[in-house]
Amino acid sequence: MSAALVVGVAIPGIRTMASDDAPDGFPLSTYPMFTHDPGRVVEHPTVVLVSPRGDVDRLSPETIAGTDQVIQAGVSVRQALDAGPSATQALCADVAGRVDAPATVAVVVERHDSVAWSAGDREPIERRILAACEARR
């Protein structure tokens, strides 16, 4: 039993040694997080609320994807974008159904200089709107 468990615990190590692209798993992980340099300028998909005046407000992971996990909310948006325009629009409508405000819900991709953002420059270098829908209930 102990030998089998030792082998099981060691498997991720063998996979990590064998390949840089070894897939992650659970609970046996190759611990790929925090290994790649994301670079200073990054793009993130998200869903925002745009007021009639044009102000942009952030939505919570719960509103975006019905989860309390921020990374999973981001993954959900990414998956919708990867699936194409209809899935992106469906996400927009889904989120709009959870928003109780007279505003526009927009699925966007924002490009930021993460170091400049950390220093207080909150405006994105670029914001691309991929889907928009009304949130008014």
Added chain:
Amino acid sequence: MTNTAAPARSLAAVEGRPWAPRSPIAWLLAPAPAARLALLRILVGAYATAWAAIRLPAHLGHADQVVDRWHAVGVLAPLGSPPADVAIVLLAAAAPVLGLLFVAGWRYGTVGPLFAVAMLVLATLDSAWGQVFHTENLVVLHLLILAAGPAADVLAVGRPRAQAHATGADDPVYHEDLDDPGEPTGPDGRYGWPVRLAAVAVVLAYVLAGIAKLRIGGLDWLDGDTLRHLVANDNLRKALLGDSYSPIGTHMVGQAWLFPPLAVVTVVVELGAVLALRGGRWRTAWVAAAWLFHVGVLALMAIVFPYQLAGVAFAPFFRLERLADRYAGRATGRPRARRSCWGPVSRACGAG
């Protein structure tokens, strides 16, 4: 388990270190007191029970997830779609109850594996929606290891209270009122390997994380730019998705000079995990460094590793039976086991 006049090795000497001149298998299977394993069961089980209870709403929420987001890993990978809603609800609700029974040690042969598997599936379910989490790896591994060992031979419902020889404190005065002096709970290899394997799992997790950084990021990882960008990017992502982020981290990103030493310290702590198996000051120093490392991760990136921050992840490195000794001493009003029982051989202590 009797005292003998013949010289005998102390339990500490028997346990030794993994790189003592004998095989790692012999080290792994060296005797340990039953109370050490039982206390590890109680600590890990209590943590996991609290986790399952606190996360209950999130676990129930999996039943409402969009099926298209299903991207299973681990034991759930063979499933092409999420489990039935009723199965998710039953599992989420049963886990905290099983956890309480696990802590109590009740019908451990059945409850132990059930709780470990329930936690494995629940935690895997958390990671089955496109993002693999790394905060519950160790607690699940520890539960699986504990479920495979005799972790409820003492300090369990229906079992004798922590006995002197079970904790390693073989003081004759404790033998006067043993509930079951014949109970085979003296130090034994079957109580040793699960605890040491749990410690090895911790070590491997950190070492693998360190190796992955150097293998994938190369030595460039140590110049600090990668870490600085990771901190900046992680906080940015949280902000864009409406979550709280670390103001300390965003402030620190502006101090570029801090990141090269932080990167080096990160890798040193991760690769240095093997030192914890040496015991003594090396172990204590590494555990303190690893705990501070997680405090740093929390401060810079608002990422919580609760199992590590609570200290439970590092419990396998310590002689937990001393806690039982203290409890026994307080409960009976008798002096607790003498520390010398773990040091040089004494006639009163024996070798177990």
